[in-house]
Amino acid sequence: MGGHDGGMDTSPTPTTDDAVGALLTAAAPPTPPIATERAAGLARAVAQDVVESDRTLAGRARRLRRRHKVAAAGAAAAIVLVPTGAWAAEHFLAQTGRFGNPVANPDFEDRSEFINLCAKDFPAYVRTLAPTDLPAAPGKTWDGYAAGLAEQWAAGAGCAPSAQADMQSTSLRLDLLAAASADWGCALVWATEDGRTAQARTARTAMLDLDAAARRLATIEGSVGTQDPDTFLANSRLPQWVGCPR
Known part of the structure; x- marks a missing residue:
């Protein structure tokens, strides 16, 4: 044991595992606090994109269904009202x-x-x-x-x-x-x-x-x-x- 200025060093002596952990901690770059916020923001953005994409697909599906209904109605009308080329011309x-x-x-x-x-x-x-x-x-x-x-x-x-x-x-x-x-x-x-x-x-x-x-x-x-x-x-x-x- 040794001392400095007549006092005793009372800090605990690190074990081998603590020493390795300390070395790894010292070697790793510090993680800035904003990284966590950025990750959360990214997750929210991805989630929003998924929701918006789903809404867009749903909207397109609804439009396609409406368009299909109109086309079907038009086809039915064509069958009733335009049964022949001569009729269509007149x-x-x-x-x-x-x-x-x-x-x-x-x-x-x-x-x-x-x-x-x-x-x-x-x-x-x-x-x-x-x-x-x-x-x-x-x-x-x-x-x-x-x-x-x-x-x-x-x-x-x-x-x-x-x-x-x-x-x-x-x-x-x-x-x-x-x-x-x-x-x-x-x-x-x-x-x-x-x-x-x-x-x-x-x-x-x-x-x-x-x-x-x-x-x-x-x-x-x-x-x-x-x-x-x-x-x-x-x-x-x-x-x-x-x-x-x-």
């Missing part, structure tokens, strides 16, 4: 996208589309059916025929809000041709009575052309509605005839 509310079945109903239906007489754009649709390559009767226009017949058809169907009454497009076309044929028949009667040969010949030709167009459309016998000029002229001479007032 895009009238009056068009139902349903077509006749002549196999099931041979005496009543052809393959043409069913048209809703009560649709708000029905008159506009009827104008597209007018045979504008054929002449309208004197003093008449195809737009006039379309408007008048559309009004008659809708009135006859008793259309009310949200109501629907269907007729095949072939029948609509035939009625347009029949209306013009009757007016040309009256033109034939008047021209014949007045001795106007050229006008009578024009009326006769127009009636034949309208009748031929109707027969190309009609697949059901007796449904053409157009008039033969000679038959029309003969009927006009019968006592019970009430048509063609001047």
Whole structure:
């Protein structure tokens, strides 16, 4: 034992293990207090990123689900509203996208589309059916025929809000041709009575052309509605005839 300044050294003598620990402690770099805070902050940041990532994925999933629902609804609407390319090109509310079945109903239906007489754009649709390559009767226009017949058809169907009454497009076309044929028949009667040969010949030709167009459309016998000029002229001479007032 030794002393300094006459006093005794009372500090404990380190053991071998304590000496090794002291050496390791002395050799290790000091750990600053901020390291613990930085680690905690990093952990919080990682946790926040995970939460935000989860929220983002959940949000994307919700958006994808919504988008899928909209797409599915759009596809369903497309099936209902746009069943054919022709329908899509026309895009009238009056068009139902349903077509006749002549196999099931041979005496009543052809393959043409069913048209809703009560649709708000029905008159506009009827104008597209007018045979504008054929002449309208004197003093008449195809737009006039379309408007008048559309009004008659809708009135006859008793259309009310949200109501629907269907007729095949072939029948609509035939009625347009029949209306013009009757007016040309009256033109034939008047021209014949007045001795106007050229006008009578024009009326006769127009009636034949309208009748031929109707027969190309009609697949059901007796449904053409157009008039033969000679038959029309003969009927006009019968006592019970009430048509063609001047």
